[in-house]
Amino acid sequence: MDGARLPGTSVDDGDRIVAHVDMDCFYAACERRREPPLEGDPVVVGMGFEPGETHGAVATASYEAREYGVDSAMAISAALERLPRKVDAVDDPALDVADAGFYRPVDMEYYESVSGRVRAILHDCAPVVREVSIDEAYLDVTDETDWNTVEQWAARLKDEIRSTVGVPASVGVAPTMSAAKVASDRDKPDGLVVVEPGDVRDFFADLPVEDVHGVGPVTAEELDDLGIETAGDLASADPDVLEERFGERGLEIYSYARGEDDREVTPRGRPKSLSRESAFTEATDDRAELGDRVRSLAASVADRATSKDALYQTIGIKVVTPPFDVNTRARSLPGPVDEPELVESVALDLLDEFEGQRVRKVGVRVSNLSFTAGEQASLGGFEGANDDTATTGPGADEVNDDGTSEPAPDGQVTLTGAAWAEGDASDDAATPPVDGQTTIDDFCK
Numbered sequence: 001m002d003g004a005r006l007p008g009t010s011v012d013d014g015d016r017i018v019a020h021v022d023m024d025c026f027y028a029a030c031e032r033r034r035e036p037p038l039e040g041d042p043v044v045v046g047m048g049f050e051p052g053e054t055h056g057a058v059a060t061a062s063y064e065a066r067e068y069g070v071d072s073a074m075a076i077s078a079a080l081e082r083l084p085r086k087v088d089a090v091d092d093p094a095l096d097v098a099d100a101g102f103y104r105p106v107d108m109e110y111y112e113s114v115s116g117r118v119r120a121i122l123h124d125c126a127p128v129v130r131e132v133s134i135d136e137a138y139l140d141v142t143d144e145t146d147w148n149t150v151e152q153w154a155a156r157l158k159d160e161i162r163s164t165v166g167v168p169a170s171v172g173v174a175p176t177m178s179a180a181k182v183a184s185d186r187d188k189p190d191g192l193v194v195v196e197p198g199d200v201r202d203f204f205a206d207l208p209v210e211d212v213h214g215v216g217p218v219t220a221e222e223l224d225d226l227g228i229e230t231a232g233d234l235a236s237a238d239p240d241v242l243e244e245r246f247g248e249r250g251l252e253i254y255s256y257a258r259g260e261d262d263r264e265v266t267p268r269g270r271p272k273s274l275s276r277e278s279a280f281t282e283a284t285d286d287r288a289e290l291g292d293r294v295r296s297l298a299a300s301v302a303d304r305a306t307s308k309d310a311l312y313q314t315i316g317i318k319v320v321t322p323p324f325d326v327n328t329r330a331r332s333l334p335g336p337v338d339e340p341e342l343v344e345s346v347a348l349d350l351l352d353e354f355e356g357q358r359v360r361k362v363g364v365r366v367s368n369l370s371f372t373a374g375e376q377a378s379l380g381g382f383e384g385a386n387d388d389t390a391t392t393g394p395g396a397d398e399v400n401d402d403g404t405s406e407p408a409p410d411g412q413v414t415l416t417g418a419a420w421a422e423g424d425a426s427d428d429a430a431t432p433p434v435d436g437q438t439t440i441d442d443f444c445k
C-alpha cells in the first residue's frame with residue numbers, strides 16, 4: 001500500500017489482508033475422505049437420518065447431488081424423490097443407477113476431527129485466526145503476504161489443506177471480513193477469489209442485499225419495500241432514511257454495503273453455550289419423530305461439549321410452534337457435568353410439555369459452561385436439580401446484552417428466543433440463519 005500512515009491513525013482497508021476459508025460441502029467431503037469411492041458421485045448427509053430410513057433432514061449435499069435439487073435443510077424424503085439411493089436404483093428397473101446417490105448419516109465426532117486438522121493448518125499459516133463454525137474461519141494474513149502475492153499464498157493454503165487433510169476448501173481474500181466472506185462463496189467449489197483494495201464497493205454492487213453483513217431475510221424484505229434490492233442500491237441509498245427506518249443499524253448496513261468494514265479479525269473466545277437446532281419441512285406433532293430429532297440434536301451438542309472439554313450446568317430445549325412462536329425450557333443442575341445421557345433425558349423430559357402440539361423446529365442447548373479441569377458434580381438423579389424454568393416467546397427476561405443467558409439470582413436459568421437466535425452467533429460475520437434451515441453454531445471453540 002502506498003503512503004505512510006500517520007501514527008495514531010486507524011488502519012485503512014488497504015492495510016489489511018483478510019482471508020475467509022470455507023470448506024466445500026463439508027460433511028459430504030468428510031464422508032468422501034473416509035470412503036474415497038464416493039468421490040465424483042452425489043453424496044447426501046442426513047441429520048436425524050439412519051441408513052435405509054426416510055426420516056431426517058439434509059445437513060449438506062455434495063455439488064453433484066445439488067444438481068438434482070438436493071440442498072441443506074430439505075427433508076430426506078424430499079431429497080429421495082429427487083435423488084434415489086444407489087442401492088434402491090440397482091434393484092428397481094424404473095430407476096437409473098447413474099441418477100442416484102449415496103446417503104450417509106451425520107457423524108459429528110468425525111467431522112470435528114477433520115475440522116481440527118484443517119484448523120491446525122490455518123493456525124500454522126496465519127497468526128490470527130477466527131474460527132466461526134466447523135468449516136469456516138477468517139485469517140488476518142497482513143503480515144504473511146502482500147497484495148501481489150496473496151493469490152499464490154491462498155492457492156498454497158488450499159493445496160496444503162487438500163493434500164494434508166484431503167478435503168477441498170474455497171478461499172476469499174479481501175481487505176475486509178465482509179468482502180472476504182462473500183468472495184469465498186463466489187466461485188465454489190474449490191474457489192479462490194481475491195478482491196483488491198479499491199475494488200470492494202464494485203464487487204458488492206450487484207450482489208443481493210442479503211449478502212451484506214447484518215442484513216437478514218427480514219431486513220432484506222423491509223429494504224425491498226424501500227426499493228433497495230442490491231448492495232449497490234443500499235450503498236447509494238439516503239443514509240438518513242435508513243437511520244430513520246432501522247436506527248443505528250441502518251447506518252451500519254449502509255457502511256457495509258459501501259465496502260466499509262473495520263472489524264478486525266480477532267480470535268474467538270470460549271462460547272457461553274453450545275446449541276444445535278433443526279427444522280421440519282412441515283410442522284409435526286409426531287412424538288416419535290420429535291423425540292428422534294431431539295435425541296440426535298442432544299447427542300450432537302453433548303459431543304461438541306465433550307470435544308471442547310466443556311462442562312455444562314444447564315440443559316435446555318427450544319421448540320418453535322407455528323406460526324413462529326419460540327418456546328424455550330431449561331433445567332439447571334446442581335453442578336457442571338459432562339453427561340451425554342443426561343442431555344438427552346433432560347431434553348426429552350422438557351419436550352413432554354409440548355405433547356400434542358405441532359412443532360416447526362426443535363433445538364437443544366447446553367449452557368452455563370465451565371472449562372476448568374475441576375471435578376464433575378455427582379448427580380443423584382434429578383432430585384438435586386433446580387426446577388425447570390420457562391419463558392415463552394419474545395419479551396422474556398434474564399438475557400444479557402450479548403444475548404447470552406446467565407443464571408438468575410435464585411440459581412434458575414431462563415433462556416429466551418433472542419438468546420437462542422443470537423447468543424451463539426454473537427458478532428460473527430456469519431450470515432444469520434435463514435428460517436427453515438438447520439443451524440449449527442459455535443462449532444469450533
Ligand code: DCP
Pocket residue numbers: 022023024025026027028047058059060061072073135136188189437438439440
Ligand atoms: N449444515 C447443516 N445444516 C445447514 C447448513 C449446514 O447441518 N442448513 C452443516 C453441514 C455443512 C456444514 O454445516 O457441511 C457447513 O455448512 P456450509 O454452509 O459451509 O455448507 P457446506 O460446507 O456443506 O457447503 P458449501 O460448499 O456451500 O460451503
Ligand code: MG
Pocket residue numbers: 022023024025026135
Ligand atoms: Mg462450507
